[in-house]
Amino acid sequence: MTQICAAFALAAGVMVAATGAMAQEVEVEGNKTLGIGSVFTNDVFGDGRDRWRSSSYTVSWVRGQDWTGDLPDSFGEVIEYRFNASTITPEDLTTPNPADRAYAGALSVGAYSHFQFGKADIGLGGGLAFTGPDTGHGSFQREAHELLGVTPPSDAVLANQIGNAVYLTAELDVTGDFRISDGVTFRPFFQVQSGIETLARVxxxxxxxxxxxxxxxxxxxxxxxxxxAVGKDDRGLSFLIGADTAKVFHSAIIPANSGLQLTDTRDRVRAGVNWQGERVGLFYGVTWLGKEFVGQSDSQIVGTIDLRLKF
Incomplete structure (x- = not known):
């Protein structure tokens, strides 16, 4: 097993072991699985063009004591274990372009505590992130594209991808929750993170x-x-709109030695619809992603799907 895959397996094993240890405490402290959330984002669900921010899959496993509808006041009572796999590609999957970003595969695993501080919801934690050929993203995407009959990444593109590396990650999220009227809620947020990318977002x-x-x-x-990820099912239709902007101070996937310059800001605008039935729930959203580096030929649109089933 390669060093990065071994490190990822070790990190995942440590987290599973920690979760298992928490399970041993159920009888004493009442810790248990509160919920599992997952979300899949892909450009095929958006503008349909296989480029740049191509795909991402996230699973969040949340553990703690009984969910009351509100976060606890203390750090460490509700923990989210998060697993993510993301693929970022150049615009042309066949021929490397020095004026475009390089192929990048990333895996990450982390633990985050969610709690209240005053009137704000806080998410605070960190973990490990891995980039490079050893993540297996390139070979997986190639096989998937060949199976689907679409253009796979070429040997030249994969040979030019971001190299193998391991990063310590940290993240702080501060979110408000304001009821504007019956059925309308505003959720402003502020986020800082470090690791593969270091940024501040509002x-x-x-x-x-x-x-x-x-x-x-x-x-x-x-x-x-x-x-x-956790909570009761609010049946019926809901609609969401949102936007944010970020200042990126450092990026390992658009490195300074690539000759590319980061844009002054990184902007996103999104909209989505959620439907929840008795046993099935479905969310679909689209997000406009602004340019991430100077010289990027266009913005892009990605789609996000979250399918929830209860048996």
Whole structure:
């Protein structure tokens, strides 16, 4: 096994072991799985063009004591274990272009505590992130594209990808929750993170409907779309709109030695619809992603899907 895959497996094993240890404490402290959320973002669900921020899959496993509809006041009582796999590509998957970004595959695993501080919801934690050929993204995307009959990444593109590396990650999210009127909620947020990229981001979302009421809402890293990991099901339709802007101070996937210059800001605008039935729930959203580096030929649109089934 390669060093990065071994490191990822070790990190995942440590987290699973930690979760198992928490399970041993159920009888004493009442810790248990509160919910599992997942979200899949891909450009095929958006503008349909396989380029730049191509795909991302996130799974969030949340553990703690009984969910009451509100976050606890203490750090460490509700923990989210987050797993993410992301693929970023150049615009042309066949021929490397020195004026475009390089191919990048990334895997990450982390643990984040969610709690209240005053009137704000706080998410604070960190983990490990891995980049490079050893993540297996290139070979996986090639096989998937060949199976689907679409253009796979060429040997030249994969040979030019971001190299193998391991990063310590840290993230702080501060989110407000303001009821504007019956059925309308405004959720402003501020985020800082370090690791593969170091950035500060500010933005907000408006929810029309019951989505996320008395629930733990999490944010997809790729698109900024919200997804529900813990809480009761608010049946019916809800609509969401949101936007944010970020200042990126450092990026390992658009490195300074690539000759590319980061844009002054990184902007996102999104909209989505959520439907929840008795046993099935479905979210679909689209996000406009602004340019990330000077000389990027265009912005892009990605789509996000969250399918929830209860048996």
């Amino acid at each position: 933005g907000g979302d408006v929810i029309f409907g019951g989505f996320g009421q008395n629930s733990l809402l999490l944010r997809d890293e790729f698109s900024g779309q919200l997804y529900d």
